[in-house]
Amino acid sequence: MVIGSHGQGNDSQPTGSSVNRPSPRSYPPIPKMGLNRDNAMMIKDEASGSPECLPDEAVPHPVCQVVLGVTGGIAVYKAAEVVRRLRQQELAVQVVMTEAARSFVHPLTFQALSGRAVRYALLDESAEAGMGHIELARWAQQVLVAPASADFMARLAGGHADDLLTTLCLATEAPVVLCPAMNRVMWRHEATQANRRILQARGVRLIGPDSGAQACGEMGEGRMVSTEEIVHAATAHYHGALAGCTVLLTAGPTREAIDPVRYITNRSSGKMGYAMARAALEAGAEVILISGPSLLEPPWGVQQVAVESAAEMCEAVMDHVKRCQIFIGAAAVADYTPVQAAIHKLKKASQEWQLSLQRTADIIGALGSQRAAGAPGPFLVGFAAETQYLETHARDKLQRKHLDLLIANPVNQRGLGFDSNDNEARCFWPGGECAFPRQGKQQLARRLIVLVAQLYHKAHQLQSAARPSVS
Ligand code: C5P
Numbered sequence: 001m002v003i004g005s006h007g008q009g010n011d012s013q014p015t016g017s018s019v020n021r022p023s024p025r026s027y028p029p030i031p032k033m034g035l036n037r038d039n040a041m042m043i044k045d046e047a048s049g050s051p052e053c054l055p056d057e058a059v060p061h062p063v064c065q066v067v068l069g070v071t072g073g074i075a076v077y078k079a080a081e082v083v084r085r086l087r088q089q090e091l092a093v094q095v096v097m098t099e100a101a102r103s104f105v106h107p108l109t110f111q112a113l114s115g116r117a118v119r120y121a122l123l124d125e126s127a128e129a130g131m132g133h134i135e136l137a138r139w140a141q142q143v144l145v146a147p148a149s150a151d152f153m154a155r156l157a158g159g160h161a162d163d164l165l166t167t168l169c170l171a172t173e174a175p176v177v178l179c180p181a182m183n184r185v186m187w188r189h190e191a192t193q194a195n196r197r198i199l200q201a202r203g204v205r206l207i208g209p210d211s212g213a214q215a216c217g218e219m220g221e222g223r224m225v226s227t228e229e230i231v232h233a234a235t236a237h238y239h240g241a242l243a244g245c246t247v248l249l250t251a252g253p254t255r256e257a258i259d260p261v262r263y264i265t266n267r268s269s270g271k272m273g274y275a276m277a278r279a280a281l282e283a284g285a286e287v288i289l290i291s292g293p294s295l296l297e298p299p300w301g302v303q304q305v306a307v308e309s310a311a312e313m314c315e316a317v318m319d320h321v322k323r324c325q326i327f328i329g330a331a332a333v334a335d336y337t338p339v340q341a342a343i344h345k346l347k348k349a350s351q352e353w354q355l356s357l358q359r360t361a362d363i364i365g366a367l368g369s370q371r372a373a374g375a376p377g378p379f380l381v382g383f384a385a386e387t388q389y390l391e392t393h394a395r396d397k398l399q400r401k402h403l404d405l406l407i408a409n410p411v412n413q414r415g416l417g418f419d420s421n422d423n424e425a426r427c428f429w430p431g432g433e434c435a436f437p438r439q440g441k442q443q444l445a446r447r448l449i450v451l452v453a454q455l456y457h458k459a460h461q462l463q464s465a466a467r468p469s470v471s
Contacts, residue, residue, distance in 0.1 A: 065092045066234055067136065067172075069145035069165045070110070071152040072100020074215040075181040075224040079146050080105065083113040085231040094136065096120065096165050098152065122164045133164055137171035144234050145169075147181030147224045150192050156204070157195035177205045179230055184220030200301065207233050207282060210442070211297075221297070229443055233282075241453035243284030248324035248378070249277050250317065250331035250363065252292035254310045258355065259342035266332050267418035270294030272383070272409070273330030275445035277302050280328075283449050288324065290316045292331055310334050310360035317363050326456055327378040329364040332385065332418075336360065368402030379456045381405045387412040394428050405429045405455055407448060429455055 066086060070079045079095075086093045095110040095118045107118035122133060145152065145165070152165070156178075161167040169176050178199070186192060187209060200206060208225035224230075251273020255263040270291060277289045278299035287302040290313055298304040305320070307313045310333045321327060336357035364382050371377035382403045386393050387410070394408035406428045411417030416424060416438065424438040425448065434451065436444055 064090070065139055065141045066094070067140040067143045067168060067174075068093050068095050068114075069098075069143060069148075069152075069168070070095060070101040070105075071098045071145060071147060071149040071165070072104060073147045073149045073181050073224075074104065075147035076101050076104040078224060078227055080109050080113055081227045082144075082146055082230050083110055085227060086234060087114065089231070091234070092116075094119065094139070096136070096168060098163060098165055100149070100151075120164055122162070122167055124164075133167050134171055136164075137168050137174075140168070140172050140174045142174050142234060143169055143172055143176045144179070144230070145177070146179035146230050148178035150180075150182045150186045150189075150195075153178065153180065153192060153195045153199065157198040175203070175205060177207060177233060179207050179224050180209045180222070181224035182209070182222050183216050184214060184218055184222040187220075187222040205282060205284075226440070226443070229446065232443065232446060241283045241450065241457075242280055242326070245285045245326055245456070246288065246324040247277075247280040247285040247326045247328060248288045248290070248317065248320050249273060249280070249328045250290045250292075250313055250333070251277065252294040252296075253332050254292045254313055254334045254360075255308050256310065256334045256337035256360075257308075257341040258338050259344065259346045261345050264334060264336070264338070264357075265293075266334065268292070268332035269419040270296050271419070271421070271441050272423060272445065273328075274299060275441045276328055276330050276448065278442065279445040279449040280326075280452075282446070283453060285326070288320050290320070290331075292333075310337060310363075314361045314363045314366075317367075321367065321378065324378050326381065326452065327364070327367060328381040328383075328452070330383050331363075333363060334360055362401070364403070365401040372402040379404050379452075379459060381407065381452055384408045385411040385417055390426060391428075394426065398428050398430070404459060405452060427451060 068079065068083060068086070070076055083093050083095060093114045094116050095107075095114050097107055097110065097118055097120045099120070102120065107120070110118045119136065124132075155162075155166050156169055156176075159170065161170050180187065180196075182192070196206065207229060208223070209221055210223045210225050211219075211221045212223050213219055214223055252270030253266045253268040255265045257263050273291070274289070274294070274296050277287050281287045281299055281301050287299075288305065289298055289302045290305045290307060291298070292307060292313060305316045307316050313331060313333060317327075337360050339356040339358050364380060367377055368380055371380070380401075380403045382397060382401060382405070384390075384394050384397050384406060386408055390408050390410055394406050397403065398406040408426045408428070409417050409423050416422055421441060422438050423441050423444050425436045425444060427434050427436070427448070436447055
């Protein structure tokens with residue numbers, strides 16, 4: 001435990017807002033692709049002995065014909081790498097560039113990498129005789145726009161059809177995925193945010209933007225997500241896997257008051273929980289994020305409930321849990337709280353000071369017990385941060401708390417776990433396990449959400465099959 005005091009920077013957070021959810025999409029039947037070797041290692045199903053234990057039918061199939069839209073921005077150079085990586089995964093990639101994008105990089109680069117002539121003219125005589133914009137719109141199984149500039153988002157939101165890319169997006173029935181990239185002030189501008197909301201409400205998926213150093217020299221939100229994340233989003237068994245589901249998440253630490261200025265807390269930053277919230281949102285879920293004190297901005301589109309103590313977190317969870325199908329406990333909830341918080345600041349007196357603590361309620365444990373006793377309840381995903389005997393502790397928590405999935409993270413290595421940007425995970429569920437190697441938390445969260453969706457859909461199918469049919 002860490003004993004901290006107020007005034008160290010972790011102030012209260014704004015309440016997030018919810019947005020209209022996109023309607024679930026269906027995907028065309030296309031060839032199956034296996035799990036990428038980097039996505040999940042060591043998948044093992046003890047019940048069936050099969051190396052790939054999760055039902056492929058449970059989530060939609062990946063796409064294999066991608067139109068990659070490239071709009072004008074310094075991040076254009078990263079799009080070239082995206083093409084190369086998509087081609088390595090044997091996806092057919094047709095690049096469509098806007099005029100501004102061609103000012104940054106010559107189309108020849110994309111032609112060489114994709115093996116196809118780049119398209120940019122709306123009224124192109126040769127193309128209209130062959131693959132015109134409507135045929136291109138039909139050919140696409142996914143339209144991925146990376147980078148997506150503020151201007152492109154505005155034109156798409158406005159329904160413009162004055163160049164090939166906007167026209168294609170209007171004419172296609174394939175999912176449209178945008179990877180925004182722009183200066184942080186432009187991203188935060190109400191006009192851009194209004195366009196984002198319009199696009200999301202229409203079913204357009206946004207990946208990112210990320211936060212960090214920007215090409216313009218500023219720091220903030222607006223950077224295009226990494227090539228790896230874009231490629232993963234375009235290829236994984238992922239799209240809309242949680243459409244129609246409400247996911248309730250806890251994240252961050254809790255603060256247990258000793259007196260008005262002192263409290264007990266832990267090293268959790270909330271990064272993993274917030275990354276899970278963002279990944280669930282991207283997978284089409286409605287997300288309610290109950291967060292302890294964290295410096296992080298809640299991802300756009302999640303409904304955030306800010307709490308401080310374990311008791312407040314417990315109360316907020318119980319208030320919202322009936323609405324959700326999946327509960328993910330990513331918070332590092334304090335296990336103990338002072339028996340009584342002093343009303344006034346305690347004054348130092350003797351050399352030693354004994355503080356009486358009592359156990360907090362085990363939130364996820366209580367949900368698990370209720371379900372084990374026969375009450376209806378959500379699919380339960382717990383996290384465990386361990387410094388030793390990771391598997392033993394993880395399996396114990398899975399069983400004792402009646403969970404459907406337990407995600408265990410080692411936190412005894414430098415640069416992993418609490419307050420760091422990377423994590424690795426070993427996942428255990430009744431009858432199976434898998435492991436994800438060290439990677440960025442957001443990337444890992446997206447992969448974990450794939451697993452959550454697969455197990456959730458599998459459990460759902462089993463439940464429906466067990467239910468007596470009504471004749
Ligand atoms: O027992 P332990 O705290 O290691 O269990 C971790 C899991 O239990 C996490 O999913 C955490 O969010 C959850 N938990 C909880 N309520 C508590 C303590 C932990 O929901 N009071």
